[in-house]
Amino acid sequence: MFAHVVALYRALGTPAIEDGVISYDGQQTPEIVDALRMCDNLPAAYGKFEHRSVEGDALEIEFRLPSNESGRFYTNLSEFVARSGSLGKGQFPSNVYIIELRWADCDDAEPPTIKALRRVCRLIELLSLLAIGVDKDSSPDGYNLFFALPPDGAKPPRTFLLPTQVDVRVLDYELRHLSLLEEILNRKNENKAHLSERKLMIRMAVASVIEKFESEPNLFVVIVREWKEVLATYRANLQTYVYSFSFERVRREVAQAEIDYGTKLSGVLGDIAGKMLALPISFAGLVVLNNTTSPFEGFILVLGLTVVSVVLFAILHNQTLQTERLLHSFNVVFDDFKDKIKTYPPKLQGLLEITIGQVERQGRTLTKTFCLLKVLSLLPVAGALLLALIKYWEGFLWVLVTTISIVFSAPNVDPIFLSP
Template sequence: MLTDVVQLYRESNRPPLNGSTFAYEGPSSSALDAVLATCEQLGEQFGRFEENPERDAQGEVSFRWKLAANEHARFYDNVSQLADLTTSPSQGIFPKNFYLLDNNYMDGEASPPAILLRLRTLVELVQLLGRLTQSLSSTHLDAKTLIFVIPAEERSPPRTFELQTRISNVTLELPTPELAVLRLLVSDQANEALHIDERRSLFRLAIADVLQNAPAGNEAFTYLISEWPQVLAKYQYDVDCYISNFSFDKVRKQIAASELEFVSKIQSIMGDSAAKILGLPLSFAAVIGIYHASTLIESELLVLGSLVIAVIFSFVVANQVLQLKRIDHGFRVVFEPLKSKRGTFSLELGNILDEAIKGFSDQYQLSNRALTLVRALAWLPVFVGTSFVAYRYSAATQKFIQELALNLLT
């Protein structure tokens, strides 16, 4: 296994490689003897002895080991060579079963070198980008080919960019990209998040915008990594703009819906009032009847009828005024929070809010005045009829009252 081969190399004091072999000649030790015995039992996929171990009388041992050239136990000079000689990182697959000579590091050990961590991050980036966008069946077997599109605009057609995710030595020298935002976007937990499809589209668009200036071919991926902070900045800006526009639309729709609701309630009250106002002409007809009445009793009965109608109208109007006040209270409950945030709204949204408040206020005042007028008109026949009777039958009324008083006293 790779662990045994690496232990053999380390117990041999990490000699320089000669091609794909390393040799040792020197004193033996119990640890070296043990690992030699283990390596003699390994399959050839992990390497083999090109010169079997030989021991002399002085306790020294010599051997030559032939390294494997496969995925089971591969030695690399450094991380750059690891990325250069293997295709898996550029395909989004982190290599396994390797040993780095420069760093004396074996795959799976603790405290990996910083550049290896950077390679792992780049591999993860390839994976995440593959989940974010479409991947083509590429003739470049050493890398993925990802598609990013800038949508058509008024005067330009859509533009498509092919990104080959080739990780090179230059890529490894760049700062490690920050992937927290992208991880969140493509995670399974984000599938139910609000506006997740729009956010993913904005991230793809941010990448496509950066790729407009990228060199063609394998260097595009390196360019993308170098401009990764710009990708994140553009994405965040686009998200802020989108959320701002969405909030604008949401508040605008809320204002429109609330305005329509309260205006409809006022119209309902006034429509109900209009139906009742149709009975108001009866009171005015009573005035005509009082004028044509031939006796005092007949006139007084007509005045009494007008009084009853006026009282009923007063209660009806008072009830509708109370309903108007409740609607006004509900309007203020809904719109006061929006009014307090007016300073944070755009000029257009602020004007929409002001128009809604002013429009409701005007309609409320007009409706209130209309109901006040109806109440006054309901009492007008009573006052007119009473005045007419008093003027017409003043002498007769006085005589009638005197006779009634005398009858009561005698």
């Protein structure tokens, strides 16, 4: 319906409006005839003809334009912003015509200033969803939005009031990246990780800007003007949070891995600590072997020391393999950290380097320790053989000679003796 009124106004040549009435005295045109026909049965709320006469092709019209929710005409954008209270609540009015812009909301195309004003309305809607509290009733022309800053050191927590008072000056600034706020406040994203933290960060960014310019009379104009700073503060806080969160997680993982692998490597040596007590006992067996007078007893002692040495050597070799497996597992886990070490803060880089170095040093120490213990585990059997060889040299020599004689005299044995 309002579109018909706009069409008539344009067909009449956009005459001046005096006390809400437009007048026309001139020739009829096809456009005027068509517009009059569409307005013949308009409801009174959309305007009415106060005078209308036709004499031949001459036409006189006085038409009272609507001035209610069904339609309003504004001289310019400033008047439109000043008289449209719904803008302060994020609601763009309908059935409006702005003479300066030659634009009605029923037109297909919108001037850049109208698009900018719609973005301001959208910002008010989003801020009302973001605020920690909203007073919708105190003012007919806007909301009172509440934002807060947490305590910071000696500074106590503070609460700020943001009246959404729209001024034509908001059109002097560009509002960009409202999609970021829309994404944060979209209910479809409620289950995304850290969404509540992101809401808190952008609330704090808005509150910090308000605190910075608290003395200015129109804080909403300040928010529009400083919107880039709001986004920059939010992104900086988000980056700090994400880095702190991920680095804190990495730090915990590194510390836990250091404890786990350190404990396991220490356990490798602890597992055989009791078994290694057999090593000094084995050395005591050399004293018994030295004091024995029976070759048979000596043979039993040598055999026993040999078994002990072989068992200890096998245990130590198994623990060496276990240490290698643990170190390989450690390297597999920490390869990912090593690849990303340059992306971490200096403190975390230092922690990683210390952890990797300590575990590698512990592994090398264990390896050297097991090598030394392997050598020591062979000393009892080596000492027993050497002592037995010295003590029973004549017996060893007799056995050796007898063995050699049997080997070399074997072809001279009578075949009949060997046959069944």
